[in-house]
Amino acid sequence: MRQVIIALIPATIAGLILFRIRAALLIVICVFVSIATEEVISRIRKKPSTITDYSAALTGLLLALILPPTTSWYGAILGSIFAILVGKHLFGGLGMNIFNPALIGRAFLMASYPKMLTTYIKPFAADSISCATPLALNKFSQIGTPLTDLFFGGVSGSIGETSAICLIVGGIYILIRKIADWRIPVSMLVTTIVFSTILYLTNNAYGSPLFHILSGGLLLGVFFMATDPVTTPVTKKGRYVFGITAAIMIMVIRVFGGLSEGVMYSILFMNALTPLINRYTKPKRFGA
Amino acid sequence: MIHVEEHKDPQQNLKSESFLLPKKLYLPISQHVGAPSKLLVKKGDEVNEGDMIADVNGFVSAALHAPASGKITEIKTISHPSLKQSQGIVLNCQHQQKQDSPRKNIEELTSEQLIEIVKNSGIVGMGGAAFPTHVKLKPPKEISTLIINGCECEPYLACDCRLMIEKIKEIFAGIDIIRKLINPKEIIFAVENNKPEAIKKINLAISTKKIGLSNVRLAIVESAYPQGGEKQLIKAVTAKEVPPAGLPFDVGCLVFNVATCFAIYEAVHFSKPLIERLVSFAGDALVKPKNVWIKIGTTLKELFDSKVLEFKVSPKVIVSGGPMMGVALTGLNFPILKGTGGFLFLANTSKVDESVCLKCARCVDVCSMNLLPLEYSKLVKNNEFDSLDDFNINDCIECGCCAYSCPAKIPIVHYIKVGKACKPKK
Ligand code: SF4
Ligand code: SF4
Numbered sequence: 025m026r027q028v029i030i031a032l033i034p035a036t037i038a039g040l041i042l043f044r045i046r047a048a049l050l051i052v053i054c055v056f057v058s059i060a061t062e063e064v065i066s067r068i069r070k071k072p073s074t075i076t077d078y079s080a081a082l083t084g085l086l087l088a089l090i091l092p093p094t095t096s097w098y099g100a101i102l103g104s105i106f107a108i109l110v111g112k113h114l115f116g117g118l119g120m121n122i123f124n125p126a127l128i129g130r131a132f133l134m135a136s137y138p139k140m141l142t143t144y145i146k147p148f149a150a151d152s153i154s155c156a157t158p159l160a161l162n163k164f165s166q167i168g169t170p171l172t173d174l175f176f177g178g179v180s181g182s183i184g185e186t187s188a189i190c191l192i193v194g195g196i197y198i199l200i201r202k203i204a205d206w207r208i209p210v211s212m213l214v215t216t217i218v219f220s221t222i223l224y225l226t227n228n229a230y231g232s233p234l235f236h237i238l239s240g241g242l243l244l245g246v247f248f249m250a251t252d253p254v255t256t257p258v259t260k261k262g263r264y265v266f267g268i269t270a271a272i273m274i275m276v277i278r279v280f281g282g283l284s285e286g287v288m289y290s291i292l293f294m295n296a297l298t299p300l301i302n303r304y305t306k307p308k309r310f311g312a
Numbered sequence: 313m314i315h316v317e318e319h320k321d322p323q324q325n326l327k328s329e330s331f332l333l334p335k336k337l338y339l340p341i342s343q344h345v346g347a348p349s350k351l352l353v354k355k356g357d358e359v360n361e362g363d364m365i366a367d368v369n370g371f372v373s374a375a376l377h378a379p380a381s382g383k384i385t386e387i388k389t390i391s392h393p394s395l396k397q398s399q400g401i402v403l404n405c406q407h408q409q410k411q412d413s414p415r416k417n418i419e420e421l422t423s424e425q426l427i428e429i430v431k432n433s434g435i436v437g438m439g440g441a442a443f444p445t446h447v448k449l450k451p452p453k454e455i456s457t458l459i460i461n462g463c464e465c466e467p468y469l470a471c472d473c474r475l476m477i478e479k480i481k482e483i484f485a486g487i488d489i490i491r492k493l494i495n496p497k498e499i500i501f502a503v504e505n506n507k508p509e510a511i512k513k514i515n516l517a518i519s520t521k522k523i524g525l526s527n528v529r530l531a532i533v534e535s536a537y538p539q540g541g542e543k544q545l546i547k548a549v550t551a552k553e554v555p556p557a558g559l560p561f562d563v564g565c566l567v568f569n570v571a572t573c574f575a576i577y578e579a580v581h582f583s584k585p586l587i588e589r590l591v592s593f594a595g596d597a598l599v600k601p602k603n604v605w606i607k608i609g610t611t612l613k614e615l616f617d618s619k620v621l622e623f624k625v626s627p628k629v630i631v632s633g634g635p636m637m638g639v640a641l642t643g644l645n646f647p648i649l650k651g652t653g654g655f656l657f658l659a660n661t662s663k664v665d666e667s668v669c670l671k672c673a674r675c676v677d678v679c680s681m682n683l684l685p686l687e688y689s690k691l692v693k694n695n696e697f698d699s700l701d702d703f704n705i706n707d708c709i710e711c712g713c714c715a716y717s718c719p720a721k722i723p724i725v726h727y728i729k730v731g732k733a734c735k736p737k738k
Contacts, residue, residue, distance in 0.1 A: 119668035119669050119670050253671045253672050254671050256671075258671050258684065258686060259673075259676065306684060307676070307679075309556055309707065310554075310680075311553040311554050311556050311558060
């Protein structure tokens, strides 16, 4: 878990540079409240303290990174409490949760404060000039975004999702250090490229494959959400199933759905299917 | 398959010693797979070394012989390493010189007679499983490949390795008897590559006209755990997989451990039943690790009392068998059985508390039988015994690779054993 936090450092720094004090505040609030919630729950349940396993800190950091920079302080507090309490401990605590807790926190805020969670601002700006995300611009206004901006991070979006290069650096670290299995990230990326290429060839307006890879929460989801061992399949075949299906769902939502982004819902949906996937992708029985 | 710390040095290089004059022997009548042997003696009886004291009792069962001359002092419940307790015979030894009497006309013995000799010698698989050998020698299907198992993949243990180094001629003579009985197309002698000295001896034996058999081939396999497991070994040397719930003869194979071959040789050539075996004693709590020839039924306590073994420090853990599949013992009052290859005396326990499963899937990656071990510990903890069969728990060979690799230190094999015992019988 500590290793994943280390892998998130580049993206966190990018978020701080782009969104300054707003990002700093949200990150501090989310991490602190997540850890505090975890500690309170352990004390109530009379279990040994678990904050040193870094899992609550990671959930807090991930939640902050997938929130829009303009999220209010109380939104951040509520989201963090919900992530730890409902997303994690209601299922029985670490290792028992079905859904990624950070995504549960965000989904809760999305349902409670839809406006807050869909309002984005320009980066580097002192005051909040609201500005749609590249995916929304492309989908609803047919306005493209330069790929270099997506790559380096000069676009609007959630705190940690806008700088593709920083996420890629962290993702490579995760794969090289074997912190997570490569099958889900690789199959998700390949499927996204294949699927978006096909769509792009039928209609340029859907956005190029590179655009889809670099924009929105895809890289953050691929490297940091879909690699959470607890909520993803343990079988090798199952990991391909997870990665391919999640990527297809993301693309379907992005291109044909009512929303501009589908990473969160797709991964949550696949989390729910994970026990089933495990069951039906058991390795070949010895001798069978 | 996993790679574990082997700890074969110095064990593999220790010449075997003997301790064949114990004072008292404790002989459980269940030392094998199958029905316990049928008692032939009662309290007060005098027996001679090699006398049958309990007979085969049913189709899958084995006989038991007096390892030494003496008087039966008691028939009672005695400690048993794996069953905890078993009915057994207590023998007070009065040792007498016994001369080996070589059997004549071995060439003229029929198959039936040979199998009868094996049966009446109480021979069982000595690699740990202790399946009655005479039953195995009458396979219901044709056998194309006879595999001699010289892989000793459990860390620390080296009794099979020593036997190959010291008694290769006798092992080959035993193989020759098995060959006559089952008439295989080929014989594969499988050894792990971490036993160079044994490999040298086997090669020498194969190339020596008088000892070597024409269709024996040496297969050097990678040293890994559990390479010596029957199903794993068959796959390693023939690329065939024994079907679930199947036996080696389903793929035309039969596997015999080297010590079993040696026991067959002694039974046929010298009319000597299985009353002794070579045992490894290892671990850092001992002053000196040893490989010792011991009478079946000798207790660990007697070995320490008579200074055959000595403690450097008092052991924290005593294990019958190897560290991967062995069972922890509660003391020294346990006898050595036909299937016991060794004992481990460790000065330290690295006992770490079990933490929660993070579904890292390492157990899945290393499982020798392609199972999902994490499901077993989860289901057993939740008392969901009905679902264990959905994950083919019976395929599990309890090799321990999963628990060994688990970063959360979950004793998965413990849960598997509980699960197998508690699940509804079909
Ligand atoms: S190795 Fe241990 S922690 Fe990892 S999945 Fe298996 S049981 Fe869980
Ligand atoms: S589940 Fe059984 S066969 Fe698989 S590694 Fe564990 S003990 Fe061995």
